[in-house]
Amino acid sequence: MKLIADILIGLVTLIHLYIVWLEMFAWTTRGPKVFRSIPASLFPPTKALAANQGLYNGFLAAGLIWSLIITDPVWSNNVSYFFLGCVAVAGIYGAVTAQKTILFVQTVPATLAIIAIYLAG
Numbered sequence: 001m002k003l004i005a006d007i008l009i010g011l012v013t014l015i016h017l018y019i020v021w022l023e024m025f026a027w028t029t030r031g032p033k034v035f036r037s038i039p040a041s042l043f044p045p046t047k048a049l050a051a052n053q054g055l056y057n058g059f060l061a062a063g064l065i066w067s068l069i070i071t072d073p074v075w076s077n078n079v080s081y082f083f084l085g086c087v088a089v090a091g092i093y094g095a096v097t098a099q100k101t102i103l104f105v106q107t108v109p110a111t112l113a114i115i116a117i118y119l120a121g
Helices: 002-025 044-069 073-097 102-120
Strands: none
Touching: 002 044, 002 073, 002 102, 044 073, 073 102
């Protein structure tokens, strides 16, 4: 189960690295294709705001990577729980305020990882 938990944490990390790239570097090119509910005309003026969001997603990815390299299992689990919890809450908020699919892209994988860590414990 520990391997499954680590794979799920890795998946959530990869999702957030993609979000970092999307929001910081591809907001005006790829962003309109991903967020179709937002008018395309809003992407250029919101580029700096999206980059700021991307930076925060980068911190989440960094925390998840950190959780994978911590050798103490209790400390590793606690760090994993914290960052996965942040991802899950952010996904719920994003689903309510921005786009419903965010729930499935962020919250569901993070919640599955939390469950896997708990079952591995």
